[in-house]
Amino acid sequence: MNRKFLFLGILVIVSGFISLKSGSTNISWAQIFEFIFHTHAESDSAVTLSTIRWPRTISVFYVGSVLAVAGLVLQSVLRNPLADSYTLGLSGGSAVGAAVALQLALLPTFFWIPLFSNIGALLSVFAVLFLARQTLKYESRTLILVGVMASLFLGALSIFFISLLPIEKSQAAIGWLMGEFGSTRDDWAPLLMLLSAPLLGFMFYHSRKLDALSLGDVKTLSLGYSPKREKVTFIIISTTLTAFAISVSGLIGFVGLVSPHIVRRFLKTSINKYALPASFLTGGSLLLLADSLGRVILQDREIPAGSLSALIGAPVLIYMLLEKKNAQNE
């Protein structure tokens, strides 16, 4: 297990360096090392690195890691391997919230957009779970159907709100919907990281409860926890984390869905004491790599990270839906 975490640690560092290296301005590895170890703080490349690349790398890692942790938590709580911020309609709700905040032109944006997107996400996730509760088990794939429909609906709703904005603003908002980095919102990441740290800490500390929840209500109660209280707590926390991430990057799908699966296969365990930190590292690295790829594929422009993550993630989701192993859950 130690070796596996060492590998993940190295993966994070490597993908961090790749992320610092990728971009339209050519910066050599030597200049990156100089920047990291503060030897030449005055050069042009150092300015680019400190004002553009570094904040971006940090914010990409933050978004990827938080989405992966939220995905893992939602999967454990709902006992559904297909659950994630996107498939539960939570990111759609978050987008609507942010679009409303933009529409109302509330200032300062770094306060109101995360707040509104949080409210939107919480409303939508509880709406989906409430609708599903009447007829479905949370374990079922039909829950995901309801969630994806909600995501599409809310996505359309946020486009509706955004199209009401003045042209120059709506252009930026549409970029946000596609999931992009490299905007001024990258600078929000450190603040949101600070807010997220205690939430992540709480989840790591209570990972045992999460293990119990993944065995179902009956076992959770047998092990001395209240299923309802624990579920609501974990859903609220993971929704809040997701909304923070989405307010920085816009809609990034599938990182939250795929990372926990990679982690479970890699670690060969789903005990959350290991799976949580591993998802954190894996999600961050994956998104760093996807974002770097988006910056280097085309010479004169960027492909939004949200688009690349969906291009890779959607086929993976379809593959998982078709996989027979979970047929018993229907």
Next chain:
Amino acid sequence: MLRTSKLSCGYGKIPILHNLDLEISQGEIFCVMGINGSGKTTLLKTLFGVLPSLQGEILLDGVPFGNIKFKDRGKKLTMLEAEPFAPFSLTVQELFSIGESSSRQKEFDFAFDRFQLQPLFKKDLLELSAGQAKRVWLAHTLSQGSALVFMDEPFLHLDWLQQQNLMETFAIWKREFSTTFVLALHELNLLANLADRLCVLSGSEILNLDLPEKVLTSKSISDLFQFTAIIDKNPIDGSKRVTLGQKK
């Protein structure tokens, strides 16, 4: 140990069972039977507390459920569903590590032995057969050392040998740890030989609640299933034997 007064249970607003007055005492094996859909699982889940009661009260050692901390409840009560499953890869060993804090050494050793977990311990639950997985879950539940154990169809998926093994295991737990069991099951032969008291659910209420020899008579079984029934002794070991045949 557990007492209910005017208990109604069900899902949403629709009660499946009405006005139940039950008293389950320590160390007894209390069995619930009834046709499919008669509310056995609903009753077990409500008594265990995972399903809120619609009306009435449940007292555990004289204290209403709502006044007991979840942590203390977890120490006293445990439940096993008919078909438990872990949604993600999990080895048997890891499953036991989840319950570790509430597991007791003596009970664990007994259960590990009785359900022959040694060859299964490193395997993934998803790789096991239904019967093997059931053995693991039974052992996991019994190793918690709870005073009151609810089990929904504990014999489901078990082969004949394992069924006999489980019968003996219940007796051992009752004797060694004075564990109280509330079990829902269908197999009439098992019910006749296992139950200290037997509760028959029908038409959203308790049709009959008494010692098994009083509840399981050829007349009552015939009335319940509309099939002719004979109750006699197994000629080999002298245990009670229920035989059904020919629709009335």
